[in-house]
Amino acid sequence: MPTNTMKAIRLHGHGGPEVLRYDEVPIPELEPGEALVRVHAVGVNPPDWYVREGMTNLPPAMRPPLGLPAVPGTDVSGVVEAVAADVDGLAVGDEVFGLLRFPGPEGGTYTASAYAEYVAAPASDLARKPSGVDHVHAAGAPMAGLTAWQFLIELGHDHPSPFQAAQHRPMGLNAERTVLVNGAAGGVGHFAVQLAKWKGARVIAVASAAHESFLRELGADEFIDYTRNRPEEIAHDVDLVLDTVGGPDSGRLLRTLKRGGALFPVFFAEYDSEETAKLGVTTSGTQVRANGTQLAELGRLLDAGTLRVAVDSTFPLSDARRAHERAARGHLQGKIVLTAV
Numbered sequence: 229m230p231t232n233t234m235k236a237i238r239l240h241g242h243g244g245p246e247v248l249r250y251d252e253v254p255i256p257e258l259e260p261g262e263a264l265v266r267v268h269a270v271g272v273n274p275p276d277w278y279v280r281e282g283m284t285n286l287p288p289a290m291r292p293p294l295g296l297p298a299v300p301g302t303d304v305s306g307v308v309e310a311v312a313a314d315v316d317g318l319a320v321g322d323e324v325f326g327l328l329r330f331p332g333p334e335g336g337t338y339t340a341s342a343y344a345e346y347v348a349a350p351a352s353d354l355a356r357k358p359s360g361v362d363h364v365h366a367a368g369a370p371m372a373g374l375t376a377w378q379f380l381i382e383l384g385h386d387h388p389s390p391f392q393a394a395q396h397r398p399m400g401l402n403a404e405r406t407v408l409v410n411g412a413a414g415g416v417g418h419f420a421v422q423l424a425k426w427k428g429a430r431v432i433a434v435a436s437a438a439h440e441s442f443l444r445e446l447g448a449d450e451f452i453d454y455t456r457n458r459p460e461e462i463a464h465d466v467d468l469v470l471d472t473v474g475g476p477d478s479g480r481l482l483r484t485l486k487r488g489g490a491l492f493p494v495f496f497a498e499y500d501s502e503e504t505a506k507l508g509v510t511t512s513g514t515q516v517r518a519n520g521t522q523l524a525e526l527g528r529l530l531d532a533g534t535l536r537v538a539v540d541s542t543f544p545l546s547d548a549r550r551a552h553e554r555a556a557r558g559h560l561q562g563k564i565v566l567t568a569v
């Protein structure tokens with residue numbers, strides 16, 4: 229049984245990786261609907277460093293309240309240590325993984341808490357860890373895998389998106405479709421490549437040269453090194469662009485699409501409505517949401533070997549600072565994972 233304190237990484241203020249502190253804190257108390265998970269590994273995701281920086285990438289009016297001190301992180305893999313009395317279907321000793329409490333309550337305080345030895349997790353956010361996948365790899369799957377799933381396969385909820393009024397609708401993928409994944413080697417991108425292949429689509433992967441063999445092994449049919457070539461000058465008649473890079477440069481990818489095609493920005497981007505109308509294409513995005521049921525489906529694909537999680541690098545939980553320094557250098561191939569046992 230645990231003592232009543234644990235180690236966790238906390239932010240006491242916002243700033244660079246140096247603000248991540250390895251503290252002794254109380255083990256969280258269980259609320260109804262929750263399971264206490266002994267964390268074995270933590271997946272690192274871009275929102276972890278957005279929060280660390282104080283969400284300065286959002287306009288001030290859109291920034292969620294961030295109570296301090298705060299334990300960052302949303303993705304865990306671990307073992308159930310206790311369950312609240314009202315939780316069915318989970319028992320002490322079960323191996324689980326999950327994206328926890330994302331995106332959090334509307335307008336509420338940031339409540340993620342995964343950079344810790346224990347986490348009180350909503351049971352509905354958890355799924356059984358695939359038995360053939362270790363905790364490090366399982367921890368890399370939840371946010372990035374669910375993002376690719378909810379953009380490409382099934383949204384799975386009817387919550388409004390903060391980014392657009394219309395509900396996001398994935399495009400049915402099959403052998404007739406060509407999908408271009410920009411930022412293909414990163415967390416979301418490498419799952420998107422594999423899910424599009426699973427559905428039979430032809431996949432064009434856009435990334436820097438070092439990732440070519442990795443992406444071809446994951447099933448990419450074509451590879452474009454964006455440091456040497458401009459994808460919009462090479463790719464044509466694409467049905468769907470999944471752009472995990474987004475930002476002001478995203479609009480140029482509209483020109484790769486056939487009429488009736490769609491561009492899905494995973495990171496916020498704005499498009500010229502006259503240009504989309506002229507090209508006969510649409511754009512649509514969403515915000516990933518925690519979903520234990522969908523994660524269980526991803527788990528089955530991971531167990532079957534249909535999907536795999538690539539791990540860029542691992543760091544001990546106590547060294548979360550170095551993990552964030554690695555993230556800041558960019559060019560990730562798969563996921564950064566923290567180990568907590």
Ligand SMILES: NC(=O)c1ccc[n+]([C@@H]2O[C@H](COP(=O)([O-])OP(=O)(O)OC[C@H]3O[C@@H](n4cnc5c(N)ncnc54)[C@H](OP(=O)(O)O)[C@@H]3O)[C@@H](O)[C@H]2O)c1
Nearest residue numbers: 274375411413414415416435436494495514515516559560
């Ligand atoms: N909408 C949502 O709910 C949601 C959910 C998850 C993530 N996101 C956002 O999606 C973005 C990607 O997340 P992630 O976890 O996949 O990030 P990541 O793991 O850091 O991957 C980013 C990838 O992009 C590549 N890249 C960088 N610049 C590029 C460029 N100009 N052209 C093509 N590739 C480029 C990088 O490698 P190379 O440069 O070496 O190719 C890297 O592999 C983040 O901005 C994140 O905030 C949004």
